Amino acid sequence: MQPVKRTPIVIMYSFLNLSLGVVIAQSLLVLAGLIYTFFTKSSLFLNSFVPVTVELTKDLNNALSHQGLNLPGLKGNLFITPLFNNTQLITYTGIVYNLFWNIFIIVGIQILKKFLFTLTIGTPFTLENAKRLRMLAFMIILVPLLLHIVCRLFINLTIPVTNGYITIKGNWDTFEYIFIGGLVFIISEVFRKGVLLQEENNLTV
Amino acid sequence: MPIRVNLDVMMAKRKISLTELAEKMDITLANLSILKTEKAKAIRFSTLEKLCSILQCQPGDLLEYTE
Numbered sequence: 001m002q003p004v005k006r007t008p009i010v011i012m013y014s015f016l017n018l019s020l021g022v023v024i025a026q027s028l029l030v031l032a033g034l035i036y037t038f039f040t041k042s043s044l045f046l047n048s049f050v051p052v053t054v055e056l057t058k059d060l061n062n063a064l065s066h067q068g069l070n071l072p073g074l075k076g077n078l079f080i081t082p083l084f085n086n087t088q089l090i091t092y093t094g095i096v097y098n099l100f101w102n103i104f105i106i107v108g109i110q111i112l113k114k115f116l117f118t119l120t121i122g123t124p125f126t127l128e129n130a131k132r133l134r135m136l137a138f139m140i141i142l143v144p145l146l147l148h149i150v151c152r153l154f155i156n157l158t159i160p161v162t163n164g165y166i167t168i169k170g171n172w173d174t175f176e177y178i179f180i181g182g183l184v185f186i187i188s189e190v191f192r193k194g195v196l197l198q199e200e201n202n203l204t205v
Numbered sequence: 206m207p208i209r210v211n212l213d214v215m216m217a218k219r220k221i222s223l224t225e226l227a228e229k230m231d232i233t234l235a236n237l238s239i240l241k242t243e244k245a246k247a248i249r250f251s252t253l254e255k256l257c258s259i260l261q262c263q264p265g266d267l268l269e270y271t272e
């Protein structure tokens with residue numbers, strides 16, 4: 001048996017750590033912003049979170065394809081409602097959605113890191129790894145679904161802008177996540193079967 | 206396990222140690238130990254054949270079915 005080439009694993013591990021750092025930093029920034037907003041009653045995000053407010057009000061069609069509003073796992077229609085009392089109607093659903101998404105990414109990266117670690121120390125064909133893969137599959141399917149259900153419960157997503165608020169009606173558009181999650185689930189089941197076969201083979205004299 | 210492995214009895218009768226048997230059979234001591242301690246899930250016919258030829262016995266002497 002040839003020794004495992006570790007360079008790609010190390011590169012992947014560093015990449016995962018880097019993305020983890022970026023996601024955590026972003027979440028902390030958003031959290032700090034939320035706390036700041038809560039205490040000072042003036043939003044940090046008004047101009048920075050949705051930078052093209054004026055353009056949005058002018059051009060609805062263009063606003064749909066705008067990158068700044070591209071929330072992961074959510075596609076839908078944009079509605080702009082004029083706002084008279086700015087401070088009362090500001091909601092942070094969009095930001096909270098982003099935070100929940102970040103938590104999902106952090107947990108997912110941790111699972112991937114553990115999996116990669118088992119690759120470096122020995123054989124990855126263990127029941128723990130099969131369980132990890134299965135958990136990842138359920139997460140990929142359930143987390144966007146749950147987020148969509150939550151969005152549906154709150155009717156729409158609302159993002160604060162300076163002279164109004166933008167609502168994004170959440171369409172149930174998680175087919176791609178179900179597909180990817182299903183794929184990972186199949187791999188995990190194949191993995192589990194492989195582990196059992198290997199165990200049986202090891203105990204055959 | 207309803208199927209008992211009486212390898213230790215046969216080894217005692219033939220006065221042969223586990224290490225010696227493993228060497229003669231050309232399998233690892235760990236695998237033979239798995240068989241002797243009844244942890245094995247399956248046994249190959251080739252292994253059984255080697256065991257019988259070295260210990261000069263029948264498969265029925267090594268394996269026993271109990272209720």
